[in-house]
Amino acid sequence: MFAVRALAVIRVHDSEEAKERNLTIREICEVDPWLKEHSESLMHYLFRAFGRNCIPVLTKYMEGVQSPEDLDDNILLYARGFAERLGLNPNKLR
Secondary structure, eight states, X not given: OHHHHHHHHHHHHTSHHHHHTTOOHHHHHXXXXXXXHTXXXXXXXXXXXXXXXXXXXXXXXXXXXXXXXXXXXXHHHHHHHHHHHTTOOGGGOO
């Protein structure tokens, strides 16, 4: 659960709208109840500290669990949900 959500947070964080609003990874994580509930975990702390540099590790972790296509679909599903809760346009995410 964490890896897909974290990759979705990065996707939102990299969007033009999030950049314009200077949204932080922490702020984006706060709109997801599961991430908010686990915000004190070491994994969550490392993710906030290293941000998009975690992409290779998170992606590698998901290999064999989901196909690349399914993984991308799930990331986009979470990213769109985060974007909506943040007042961003979910259709602008890639």
